Amino acid sequence: MPSNSALFPRNFHKSYPVAVRGEGCWVIDQNGRRFLDASGQAAVVSIGHGVPEIGRAMAEQSSQLAFAHTSQFHSAPAERLARRLLALAPPNFHAGGRVYFTSGGSEATETAIKLARQFHLDGGQPGRYRVVSRRQSYHGSTLGAMTVSGNAARRAPYQALLAEWGHIAPCFCYHCPFHKEFPSCAVACADDLDSFLSSTNAASVAAFIFEPVVGATLGAAVPPDGYAQRIAEICRKHGILLIADEIMTGMGRTGRPFAVQHWNVEPDIILTGKGIASGYAPLGAVLIAPRVVEAFERGSGAFQHGFTYQAHPVATAAGDAVLDHIESHNLFARVQPAAELLRKELAALESHPNVGEIRGLGLLLGIEFVRNKSTREPFPRESNIAERIREAALSQNVLTYPTQGCVDGVNGDHLLLAPPFIISSQESRLIASALNTALQTVFPG
Secondary structure (H helix, E strand, O other): OOOOOOOOOOOOOOOOOOEEEEEEEEEEEEOOOEEEEEOOHOOOOOEEEEHHHHHHHHHHHHHHOOOOOOOOOOOOHHHHHHHHHHHHOOOOHHHOOOEEEOOOOOHHHHHHHHHHHHHHHHOOOOOOEEEEOOEEEOOOOOOHHHHOOHHHHHHHHHHHHHHOOOOOOOOOOHHHHOOOOOOOOOOOHHHHHHHHHHHHOOHHEEEEOOOEEOOOOOOOOOOOHHHHHHHHHHHHOOOOEEEEOOOOOOOOOOOOOHHHHOOOOOOOOOEHHHHHHHOOOEEEEEEEOOHHHHHHHOOOOOOOOOOOOOHHHHHHHHHHHHHHHHHHHHHHHHHHHHHHHHHHHHHHHHHHHOEEEEEEEOOOEEEEEEOOOOOOOOOOOOHHHHHHHHHHHHHHOOOOOOEEOOOOOOEEEOOOOOOOOOHHHHHHHHHHHHHHHHHHHHHHO
16 A cells, blocks of 8 residues: 555555546556456446446436435435335335335444344334344444354454354355255254254344355355245244345345345345445445334334435435346346356366365355365465465456455355456456466466
8 A cells, every 4th residue: 555645445565556437347447457347346336337327317316405314304216216126125025115225234234233123122022132143144344233243254353342142053055064965954054043042042032134145255155945945934933033134145146136036035124235326326225024114113113223324315316327227228137147158157167176166146156265175175374365366366457356264264265256247258258267367376287
């Protein structure tokens, strides 16, 4: 990082190019260097960079009304986007659901935690406050979101500040925590929630939060059929809310508006962000099913929570414009064929001795790197494999999303790929070529 910068960087030991323009699947820096955005930045950009009508919609809204505080006003773009999101959601949201807009994913998680708590307060169960989640999960960087996250490395510096509400086993077939195989496992990882609730004070649990497809922490780990359905069944049995964290997977990333729709699961609360405005504005959303809404209406009538910039008119106008673009270009339908083309180009990498698995759903893909393919043994953390492969791919002008810790929270390297939905076959070939070169660089011979 340049010593004369006024910005507080994510990492003082790295140098960051200055991005000045985006075009489709490409980001261009101040020197004119073009980067193929194979990660959609952080699985954010869905419609591509530089779509002019989004900026025009935001400018038009800001010229009319840039800000109105939600303690005093609602706004038309927020109302319109809320209705459209509910229409895309599972059927249980359609008649009487509501949407609470935030400025991003972490705020959405914080909102869901408080919603779950107040739902039970208004329902006459003040003892329910814990939100249970899974080990190897990630739900955001604020303290409440970190409390329900199971990402060991990200939690570690702040452990003393975090409540302990309980975590169950991840759903991760490639490194099954029970050393079983599907389908003979009978989704034991889902039943771990039932076991947990039976061995703890289940009457203090307000909700269970999960990522339908685990993004950054596990590298696009897809659950087997029956897992999400069993989790929903257990939540209903114990009277706890089911929160689907679709901040990364929502808004078409997996080929459906929401990933839970692949398994016909109806959560009580859905979190979305990232793709909801495709990076054109800071925006997140909490979709709230009617039974939760009704508890507030019958109870206190007011939600004791709020953000200054919630339901921001310009941000929600951006979300509306992005959804207009998705609909007019039929981009949800484009995800699956684009994903198949990308998987086809990546297939040759699977024969590499250090590529353990290529997994994912739609345009959310993970590539895990292993020291021993037959035993699935990870590299030691200090080898820094994911970062080295990222750097090698970057030398080929391809941007990826590296993470460590997928095996046990410390060890295990993978890259996440989440390109815009408009990714072309030629660009998919460039991604595969860059990763092939990166593998040769990091694992010579």
